[in-house]
Amino acid sequence: MNRRRHSAASFLPFLLVTLALPLLGGCTSVPEGIQPVSGFEADRYLGTWHEIARLDHSFERGLEQVTARYDKRGDGGIAVLNRGFDPVKGVWKEAEGRAYFIGEPEIASLKVSFFGPFYGGYHVFALDPDYGWAMISGPSRDYLWILAREPRLPSPLLEDLVTRAREAGFDTDALIFPPPSVAPRKAA
Secondary structure, eight states, X not given: OEEOOOOTTTOOTTOOHHHHTTOSSGGGOOOTTOOOOBSOOHHHHOEEEEEEEEEOOGGGTTOEEEXXXXXXXXXXXXXXXXXXXXXXXXXXXXXXXXXXESSOTTBOEEEEEEETTXXXXXXXXXXXXXXXXXXXXXXXXXXXXXXXXXXXXXXXHXXXXXXXXXXXXXXXXXXXXXXTSOOOOOOO
């Protein structure tokens, strides 16, 4: 297995670096109409999550088997390790970052950085009561991720989450379901 560490610009799932460059202040905001989860328990969110679906962005284009690992940091933040396999180049790509709550830690609204002072918004707006799946938005509806503790979700559940994302204003027709996840069948 060939493993290389890449810069943040080459692989940043769950990051909003492209928005961090133009505006430092407004890039962590919550999209209008999106409500981050309240009653959030960071300790239950820690660990590994698998990417089930995402909207396309250059920083993770073509990657498969994408995961994000969250761990506590000594400074009260959360360490982030994003990882994905590039099947064309046959290499794993990684990006390490840090996240901090924007406000109270009971509200699932964080700012994430993978380099310097540049932060992007990370807002959990739907979360399984057992912390088995989550839906995350960036500072705009151009960013959406569906994550789960397992590499796949049952089709009826995934269909429901996609419907919920569509109702929240995301372009679900543009969702990518990287292997090993499986896109739900579209109704005929």
